[in-house]
Amino acid sequence: MKPVxxxxxxxxxxxxxxxxxxxxxxxxKVLAGGQSLVPMMNFRLARPGILVDIRKVRGLxxxxxxxxxxxxxxxxxxEDIFLHEELAHRLPVMRAAAALIGHWGxxxxxxxxxxVAHADPAAEWPAxxxxxxxxxxxxxxxxxxxxxxxxxxxxxxxxxxxxADVVTALKIPAPTAGERTGIYExxxxxxxxxxxxxxxxxKGDSVRLxxxxxxxxxxxxxxxxxxxxxxxxxxxxxxxxxxELEAESDxxxxxxxxxxxxxxxxxxALSAAASDDAGLEAGERSGLHV
Amino acid sequence: MxxxxxxxxxxxxxxxxxxxxxxxxxxxxxxxxxxQEFGLTGVHIGCEHGVCGACTILVDGVPVRSCLQxxxxxxxARIETVxxxxxxxxxxxxxxxxxxxxxxxxGYCTPGMVLTAKALLDRVPNPTEAEIRHALSGNLxxxxxxxxxxxxxxxxxxxxxxx
Ligand SMILES: Cc1cc2nc3c(=O)[nH]c(=O)nc-3n(C[C@H](O)[C@H](O)[C@H](O)COP(=O)(O)OP(=O)(O)OC[C@H]3O[C@@H](n4cnc5c(N)ncnc54)[C@H](O)[C@@H]3O)c2cc1C
Numbered sequence: 001m002k003p004v005x006x007x008x009x010x011x012x013x014x015x016x017x018x019x020x021x022x023x024x025x026x027x028x029k030v031l032a033g034g035q036s037l038v039p040m041m042n043f044r045l046a047r048p049g050i051l052v053d054i055r056k057v058r059g060l061x062x063x064x065x066x067x068x069x070x071x072x073x074x075x076x077x078x079e080d081i082f083l084h085e086e087l088a089h090r091l092p093v094m095r096a097a098a099a100l101i102g103h104w105g106x107x108x109x110x111x112x113x114x115x116v117a118h119a120d121p122a123a124e125w126p127a128x129x130x131x132x133x134x135x136x137x138x139x140x141x142x143x144x145x146x147x148x149x150x151x152x153x154x155x156x157x158x159x160x161x162x163x164a165d166v167v168t169a170l171k172i173p174a175p176t177a178g179e180r181t182g183i184y185e186x187x188x189x190x191x192x193x194x195x196x197x198x199x200x201x202x203k204g205d206s207v208r209l210x211x212x213x214x215x216x217x218x219x220x221x222x223x224x225x226x227x228x229x230x231x232x233x234x235x236x237x238x239x240x241x242x243x244e245l246e247a248e249s250d251x252x253x254x255x256x257x258x259x260x261x262x263x264x265x266x267x268x269a270l271s272a273a274a275s276d277d278a279g280l281e282a283g284e285r286s287g288l289h290v
Numbered sequence: 291m292x293x294x295x296x297x298x299x300x301x302x303x304x305x306x307x308x309x310x311x312x313x314x315x316x317x318x319x320x321x322x323x324x325x326q327e328f329g330l331t332g333v334h335i336g337c338e339h340g341v342c343g344a345c346t347i348l349v350d351g352v353p354v355r356s357c358l359q360x361x362x363x364x365x366x367a368r369i370e371t372v373x374x375x376x377x378x379x380x381x382x383x384x385x386x387x388x389x390x391x392x393x394x395x396x397g398y399c400t401p402g403m404v405l406t407a408k409a410l411l412d413r414v415p416n417p418t419e420a421e422i423r424h425a426l427s428g429n430l431x432x433x434x435x436x437x438x439x440x441x442x443x444x445x446x447x448x449x450x451x452x453x
Contacts (some may be wrong), residue, residue, distance in 0.1 A: 002317065003317040008316035034360075038319075038357075038360075041317075042357065043339065103343070103429075104427075105343065105353045105406070106340060106355070108352050109354055191428060
């Protein structure tokens, strides 16, 4: 229950971090909030020989509003995102999603960049970022590049990032007029990882749903005419999609249960998208945000 | 916990109001350093993967899991453990309230509960029951069923208001 020995670096620029990681090769690992990596190190499921702590790197934290984009720094914590008034105003699903993550003590350390790089199949941010068509800004030995979320997430706890790559930010297209996004999830206790969750994005009659917690990666389905369907036809469509999704069984729920609940969760995510707070109050929020 | 030839890094941090300096191996968890180097055994170690909240301390006034950060990362930080709160003769209002309301049985989760409650009351002096439950949701208690803990935090808010 204690990590193996490692060498520790805390560089203050991205370039220095990438350089150290390049030198370290497969021995190296980025340390951000530590809320996923340190538990794995404590259990010795992860045994990196060199840790590059990026918490001192300047400029990786905070939210910028650029023309057409919202850029969230990789080191921005779940709590920072929750508390960000302008972000909550422009993109309410960011606050609603942050409220579902872990507990107070986890949210104040854990980061959006870490969550995306960790790619837990039940995590909120990878699914929310996919739903919003966001991409990750990545710095590596060959310079900077932009990687779409679909390209980034390769499997459960697996990404296409190279060992010396550092995610510096998430770049989210600013919502266009009439576009709404909401989130809903079912968990055993507030703050636990979702058993099944969904992010709904709607515009007019078109709907795009992105589920998480069912399979090995977030899964999406879309329809241009969903809003024009009868209530019954909508319910049937959601059940069909639920049936189609790849789902895993584990200690907490069977694949069959997850597929059924996927339709219910999708319906509630759609209501969340229609509400002003993207599902914040309707959700099982896990913590106080003060 | 020392390795024979392990490289150590000197860190300086403020622990319960005093500047302290200590040489640590990078792999040492903050929870272990507080207990073993500084004797602060009020930092209770439970699950060591962030789930139970027993090792909660305040870093720069914010409750965090001390088992999920390395001591080297606490360079320059202001740390508060339950030992900073009160003495048996002069308890902190949060401690008095836990005592009055029987907000504990075995006591294992208590330091984490008390520190999280204090951090909550520092931000929201008069929290609702829902706010108390939200704030404490990351601290597990296997004895009380939480009811008395919630009442203790409500009582602590009263005691603090009375001054
Ligand atoms: C009790 C508990 C409950 C939790 N509940 C939830 C939950 O409900 N939902 C949820 O989504 N998460 C949950 N988490 C996880 C939490 O959100 C983590 O903060 C997050 O998954 C990882 O972020 P981090 O900054 O802590 O990353 P770290 O733990 O520091 O790193 C995680 C991984 O990402 C890599 N990495 C980190 N940052 C970068 C970067 N910028 N560039 C490249 N690689 C990087 C690291 O090398 C490592 O492999 C929970 C954690 C705990 C302990």
